[in-house]
Amino acid sequence: MISNMEQADYYLLIDVGTGSSRVALVDENRNIYDIQHIKNVYSEDAHEGMLIDYRLFINNLAIASRRVLETFDVRISAITVSGARQTFFCLDKNKKVLFGIPNIDDRGNHFLNQFTDQRKIVFEKTARNISGDFLAMKLVGLREVRPDLYNNVFSFTSLSELFALLFCGKLVIEPSQAAETQLFNIFDKNWDADLLKIFDMDSIFLPEIVPSQTIFPVINQKLLRKFGITNDDCKFVIGGADTQLAMKAILPESESKTLCLVSGTTSPVCVRVEKPMVKSNHWLDLDLTGKEYVLEYNPGVTGLNYERSKKLLLPESSYKEIEEHIDLAKIQNIYASFTTQTFVKEDGGKKYGGFFLSPPFTDSVSKEMFVGSIALDIGFSIAKKVNQLKKDVNVSYDSIVACGGGMNSVIIPQVVSTLTNMPVKIYENFQEPSVMGCFEVINSVLKKNLNSKDKKIRFEYYPQEKKPMERSYETWENLNLNITRK
Numbered sequence: 001m002i003s004n005m006e007q008a009d010y011y012l013l014i015d016v017g018t019g020s021s022r023v024a025l026v027d028e029n030r031n032i033y034d035i036q037h038i039k040n041v042y043s044e045d046a047h048e049g050m051l052i053d054y055r056l057f058i059n060n061l062a063i064a065s066r067r068v069l070e071t072f073d074v075r076i077s078a079i080t081v082s083g084a085r086q087t088f089f090c091l092d093k094n095k096k097v098l099f100g101i102p103n104i105d106d107r108g109n110h111f112l113n114q115f116t117d118q119r120k121i122v123f124e125k126t127a128r129n130i131s132g133d134f135l136a137m138k139l140v141g142l143r144e145v146r147p148d149l150y151n152n153v154f155s156f157t158s159l160s161e162l163f164a165l166l167f168c169g170k171l172v173i174e175p176s177q178a179a180e181t182q183l184f185n186i187f188d189k190n191w192d193a194d195l196l197k198i199f200d201m202d203s204i205f206l207p208e209i210v211p212s213q214t215i216f217p218v219i220n221q222k223l224l225r226k227f228g229i230t231n232d233d234c235k236f237v238i239g240g241a242d243t244q245l246a247m248k249a250i251l252p253e254s255e256s257k258t259l260c261l262v263s264g265t266t267s268p269v270c271v272r273v274e275k276p277m278v279k280s281n282h283w284l285d286l287d288l289t290g291k292e293y294v295l296e297y298n299p300g301v302t303g304l305n306y307e308r309s310k311k312l313l314l315p316e317s318s319y320k321e322i323e324e325h326i327d328l329a330k331i332q333n334i335y336a337s338f339t340t341q342t343f344v345k346e347d348g349g350k351k352y353g354g355f356f357l358s359p360p361f362t363d364s365v366s367k368e369m370f371v372g373s374i375a376l377d378i379g380f381s382i383a384k385k386v387n388q389l390k391k392d393v394n395v396s397y398d399s400i401v402a403c404g405g406g407m408n409s410v411i412i413p414q415v416v417s418t419l420t421n422m423p424v425k426i427y428e429n430f431q432e433p434s435v436m437g438c439f440e441v442i443n444s445v446l447k448k449n450l451n452s453k454d455k456k457i458r459f460e461y462y463p464q465e466k467k468p469m470e471r472s473y474e475t476w477e478n479l480n481l482n483i484t485r486k
Helices: 054-069 107-126 135-145 162-168 193-198 221-226 242-250 303-313 319-323 367-393 411-420 433-446 467-483
Strands: 010-016 020-027 032-039 043-045 049-051 076-083 088-091 097-101 155-158 215-217 235-241 258-262 269-273 283-286 293-297 334-337 354-357 399-403 424-427 457-461
Touching: 010 054, 010 433, 020 054, 020 433, 032 054, 049 097, 049 135, 054 097, 076 162, 076 242, 076 433, 097 135, 097 162, 107 135, 107 193, 155 162, 162 215, 162 221, 162 235, 235 242, 235 433, 242 258, 242 269, 242 283, 242 293, 242 399, 242 433, 258 367, 269 367, 293 367, 303 319, 303 367, 319 367, 334 367, 334 467, 367 411, 367 467, 399 411, 411 424, 411 457, 411 467
Parallel strands: 010 076, 076 235, 258 399, 399 424
Antiparallel strands: 010 020, 020 032, 043 049, 088 097, 088 155, 215 235, 258 269, 269 293, 283 293, 334 354, 424 457
């Protein structure tokens, strides 16, 4: 136990992602003392359904929190949480947590044909096509496949605001998370009676909308102790959606000439705008607090493909060793296509993918080439989305600021820089952007060191010779267009 630490404010920051979660101890000066990582656990049932065991989920986070705090004898001033979007927890009539439904639960997609006639009105109110990604269809799927569970559902909250309920007894949801339900009108910025009727959710009790940075006193001291916090005067601060928090960490609200790339499980390219803009090839999100909108161009699953291919084919190799086999000036004749949203048809046609190379299968092909081709697939797909965004918005952006685990790669940011003709900047603490977004939320509320934001650049990539990569990109794009089918 380290005691007598500097008299500063200390924050417990919880970042719950899709594949894993993090609990961090950070002080008011942005010093990270420890981060504990844990793997998220899901259970699978019928029709591609996934659930979260609530008790196991909380116990695992509490264990990680105690591990962080057991070494440091500090008073925790505030807690906040970043939550993966499209993950929700269901509550009974006593507002007790029943279970969670993660973003990777896809059972609702099996019942989309029930809502063919309502697609237009849903899109007009949510700027999203009806999908099993969002809470409305997740609940529809649950109602169809697991009525034994659905019939006990009284209300819900998002992954990040679950902790406001647990620590403070407040059933609320942040606007950036409410926009992921398809029960929320993104233009009126409130729950929508027509959407509730379409999905037959009129009986669901709706959480109160509260903005990020709202402060609540913690009343559940027993839970504080479970998380290793010994002082009772700890406050809870509403955080929000992980992508928007990552943006807050690296992109000042006044900065309008820079794009933000958050490359992790997926790789959204985002920019803040004051007025909503609706097109078929991007998502319209709400930023933290709900005051501004976020245009999001997302190629879908990216980093998860890279991680799983490495684990399958080259578990003992580092990403650096794998990427040393890729010469961007002369890319080998092997391509991958695994991103999930880049070439999906408007009619909902399903995309199939795989590895592609010219026959015959030669001895020169290596495992490194297969895994490396996925890094190229990710870079190509992100670059495609950046160029789409620039064309749609018709703004000349100066640079891309990037963060997330995907930026551990040297291939991905270089490909993006070259194909978009824009520098890609990566700052310190780029690997934990949602954690640092949580930090910015608390520091904004407590008004600590607001002018000391660390903007030190860790890596910077500039456009290189474009022709060899453009030829490879064109081959990759044609392959993708040809394998998209119903």
